Amino acid sequence: DFGTNLDRDATVTAIVQSTGSLMGDFAALWLVESDPATLVLADVVGRDEQLRERARDLAAARVPRMGEGVIGRAAATATTVLVGPQPLPIADQGDPDGIDALGLHSLLAVPIIGRGRVRGVLVAASAGGAPIGDGERRLAEAIAERAGPALENAALWADLQEQMAREHEAQRVKDDFLSIVSHELRTPLTSISGYSQLLERRLRDRAEAAKEIEQMRVIREQAGRMRRLVEDLLDVSRIDRRGGVSVEPEPMDLVEELLAVVARTERERPDRTITLNAPPSLPIEADRDRIAQVLTNLADNAAKYSPEGGPITITAARVGDEIELRVSDEGIGIPEDLRERVFDLFVQADGDVAQRRFGGLGLGLYITRAIVEAHGGGVRAEPNRQADSGTVMVVRLPARARLRMLEAEAPAAGEPPSFVVRRASR
Numbered sequence: 001d002f003g004t005n006l007d008r009d010a011t012v013t014a015i016v017q018s019t020g021s022l023m024g025d026f027a028a029l030w031l032v033e034s035d036p037a038t039l040v041l042a043d044v045v046g047r048d049e050q051l052r053e054r055a056r057d058l059a060a061a062r063v064p065r066m067g068e069g070v071i072g073r074a075a076a077t078a079t080t081v082l083v084g085p086q087p088l089p090i091a092d093q094g095d096p097d098g099i100d101a102l103g104l105h106s107l108l109a110v111p112i113i114g115r116g117r118v119r120g121v122l123v124a125a126s127a128g129g130a131p132i133g134d135g136e137r138r139l140a141e142a143i144a145e146r147a148g149p150a151l152e153n154a155a156l157w158a159d160l161q162e163q164m165a166r167e168h169e170a171q172r173v174k175d176d177f178l179s180i181v182s183h184e185l186r187t188p189l190t191s192i193s194g195y196s197q198l199l200e201r202r203l204r205d206r207a208e209a210a211k212e213i214e215q216m217r218v219i220r221e222q223a224g225r226m227r228r229l230v231e232d233l234l235d236v237s238r239i240d241r242r243g244g245v246s247v248e249p250e251p252m253d254l255v256e257e258l259l260a261v262v263a264r265t266e267r268e269r270p271d272r273t274i275t276l277n278a279p280p281s282l283p284i285e286a287d288r289d290r291i292a293q294v295l296t297n298l299a300d301n302a303a304k305y306s307p308e309g310g311p312i313t314i315t316a317a318r319v320g321d322e323i324e325l326r327v328s329d330e331g332i333g334i335p336e337d338l339r340e341r342v343f344d345l346f347v348q349a350d351g352d353v354a355q356r357r358f359g360g361l362g363l364g365l366y367i368t369r370a371i372v373e374a375h376g377g378g379v380r381a382e383p384n385r386q387a388d389s390g391t392v393m394v395v396r397l398p399a400r401a402r403l404r405m406l407e408a409e410a411p412a413a414g415e416p417p418s419f420v421v422r423r424a425s426r
Contacts (some may be wrong), residue, residue: 003329005154005216006132006153006154006157007154008151008154008155010158011147011150011151012029012031012042012043012151012154013043013142013152013172014150015029015112015122015147015150016028016029016042016043016044016045016122018143019122019124019140019143020045020046020047021082021141022136023108023125023130023139023140023393024049024108024122024124024125024129024130024132024136024137025047025051025108025125025126025127025128025129026044026045026046026047026048026051026052026055026125027045027046027122027123027124027297028041028042028043028044028045028055028059028123028125028126029042029043029044029046029112029120029121029122029123030042030064030071030120030121030123031040031119031120031151031212032074032075032118032120032298036066037065037066037131038063038064038065038066039064039065039066039071039072039120039121039133040073040100040367041056041059041060042067042120043384044056044059047129048127048365051102051233054101054102055098055102055125056111057183058098058101058102059098060099062094062095062319063079064096064097065096068092068094068096069092069095069096069122070083070089070092070097070098070099070107070108070109071096071123072088073109073111074109074111074121075109075111075118075120075121077111078111078113078118079110079111079149080108080110080111080137080140080141081108081109081291082106082107082108082109082133082137083099083106083107084104084105084106084107084126084131084132084134084345085105085106085126085131085132085133086283087260088105089104089105089106089107091303094296097354102125102127102415103125103128104125104126104127104130104160105126105131106125106132107123107124107125107126107132107172108123108124108125108132108136108137108140109121109122109123109143110122110123110137110140110143110144111146112144112147112148112151113126113143113148114148114151114155116151116372119148119151119152119155120147120151122143122147123141124136124140133151133171134283140308142226143412144420147319147360159392171240171241173204174237175237175241177219178233178234178237179234179237182230182231182233182234183228185226185292186227186230186390188228188359189223189226189227190380192219192220192223193224193227195221196216196219196220197216198219199212199216200213200216200220203216216286218340221268222341229363230293231312232363232364232367232371233363235363235367235370236345236363236366236367239366239370244370244373244374245285245290245367245370245371246287246376247371247374247375247401248400249285249286249287249356249375250285250286250288251283251284251285252284252285252286252288252291253281253282253283253284254278254282254283254284254286254291254316254323254325255278255279255280255281255282255316257288257292257295258276258278258295258314258316259276260292261292261295261296261299262299262314264273264296265296265299265300265303265312269303270301271308271309272306272309272310272311272312273309273312274299274311274312274313274314274317275311275312275313275314276314276316277313277315277316278314278315278316278317279316279317279318281285282316282323283319284320284323284397284398285400285401286375286397286401287371287374287375287401290371290375290396293367293368293371294368294371294372294395295325296366297313297364297365297367297368298325298327298393298395299314299327300364301365301393302327302328302329302331302362303329305329305331305332305390306329306330306331306390307330307331310329310330310331310390311329311330312327312328313326313327313328313329314326314327314328317411318399319396321398321399321400322377322396322397322398323396323397323398323399324394324395324396324400325394325395325396325397326393326394326395327385327389327392327393327395328387328391328392329384329390329391330384330387330389330390331389332389332390333383333384333390333391334381334383334391336383339380339382342365342380342381343365343366343368343369343379344366345362345363345366346362346363346366347362347365347366348362365379367396372395372397375397375398375401375402376397376398376401377395377396377397377398377403378395378396379393379395379396380393380394381393382394
């Protein structure tokens, strides 16, 4: 069965050997490839090694063209052509088939058709052995009929492999670019943050420097924002490369992280009022840093899409074997047709890129979903029906992480390897 192997060379070999073992002194397969006007020798087999090599040398010196000779006519007309043994075949001008050069007394050329077009020509020839007649013609046509779909599938597989190789190379170039850019950006950002903090400390004791202190704070905050954007881009690259993010679960208290995120958000956005409804403690097994990233993303999103002074409510509770977290705002809300897509890459709640009113790259919720799913949980967006405006982000996390193993892959150039997914030892 020619279709058992999608490799092109293996398919060609199987077709030619099947033919050569049944008829003639040698068999060959000519393919129609990049230049539809010419045929390319794919393989030749035969009982007579010397004759086989002469046929191969002749093919290299004289490339058959569509419509020329027996082989060319079979390809051009998509019909079988059999010449000899009586009367003996007569070579066309230039002997494109090698009838005279090889001393052939019978030559059979059968077109191989796949998806309605000629993919190649199956050739069998005799020089001194048993002649090729109608019986061999019917057998060769049966072989060619099965060979057509096999060659078509092999060609499709080769195209797919080539496309995958191109995409892999494009991914590698993108990862290398992001790694280099992130390194080049993080170095000056570290200097900006460090020197702005130093200047801010030096100015604190000077009453007349209140304006300069505020300017230093803005510089530091914006440098931190740029650093987070760089880290988000690197996270997206890792998610694309490995199908998710790596997590290292350990016992932790979710309420402790919630209190820290609320305090930080209120400090950075003093115009926002954040209400936290949670029990004194919510033990959970999760990656502390990644969960902090999720909470920060959700709190920042709620603040960004809320009107100035708009309330934000965070509720956390245990529901069965899971922890449910709800982050509610009274902002612009998310249109119904975007509630699923808002977790996709570069999608934001305010829709079209050209009409965006809010900053950001549209990476936060994409990364949030990846982190939550890496823990075995889920996240969704709901309308805030209680307030008649805004959005509720609902996160469900198992109290004990149900990890999804990720495909191991080499890191991009200049990037340290991601941690292997594992449970923290107790």
